[in-house]
Amino acid sequence: MRHCTLPNEGLLERMKARGLRLTGQRKILAELLETAEEHLDAESVYQLAKAKDETIHRATVYRTLNKLKKLGLVDELDLMHVSGERHFYEIRPSTLHIHLVCTTCKRVDEPDEAFWDDLKRRVENENGFRPEVVRVEMAGVCAACLRKRARRP
Amino acid sequence: MRHCTLPNEGLLERMKARGLRLTGQRKILAELLETAEEHLDAESVYQLAKAKDETIHRATVYRTLNKLKKLGLVDELDLMHVSGERHFYEIRPSTLHIHLVCTTCKRVDEPDEAFWDDLKRRVENENGFRPEVVRVEMAGVCAACLRKRARRP
């Protein structure tokens, strides 16, 4: 299991391939999204970007995130509102997102994708629906918090 | 498979059980949420409510939806942004939500929950995570649109 660190090489390349111009601002934003250790909302992206380039503007962040979203290079998540109303952005890792959100410590983990094929096959067979992008979000209690809870009940 | 019509008796009763006062406005809102044929966003809820009671105010709709959300009686969904940025509300059917969103016709279906136990058991065994609320959203092509596509390729 990994903790939200996708070694997702080549967002910039994929942006270029889709015809986007690789401006300085976009290079910063792409790098931020690629190396993020946690899910970022628009404001966090803006703050981190501003730390690297004082002149970057909120509007640019919004415009870029929207563009990436429309191209399907980035996805917007609410993580079941466990952390309030914020919306988070992440590079689209594949066609599958699985997020385990701990309601106790707010940590988000992304488990391995072992059951993806089962899930997809079942939906295709039983419902005639052909899944293209799948999002699975579970809110619950993570292993660490379960252990803590067991120690101090 | 059903089409987003949950015979979900008793939202009002559950509200009362949680200590909420059953005002005229809340009765209208509860009925709307219970009988909705499709997922409603806040503005739609407001418009439908206004049709039944001219004096009802947006603030009341927001306050009520928030209250229901915090109590876990209602959930907020983005349905993978297939229909833009709108957020939808639905009565929490159980701890499990499965939505199949067709990217072609925008229809949302909710399949039967046969694989729920598998999914939960696997996450619990493989990741030590205890799921409490599970949301599965799939964007793809529904059976009807696949058939249409097959006829006119």
Add this chain to the structure above:
DNA sequence: CTAACTGCAAACCTTTTGCATTGAC
């Protein structure tokens, strides 16, 4: 060169809040 992109500021839209009043229990 030129179309795409940016910064800026204003506009926009959705949601929240303070306050006086109303109404459920």
Add this chain to the structure above:
DNA sequence: GTCAATGCAAAAGGTTTGCAGTTAG
């Protein structure tokens, strides 16, 4: 009667847009 809930209006918050200047390709 009391406290929660409402309507109203104003504020807040987050996001988008028009425009003029800049820059990647």
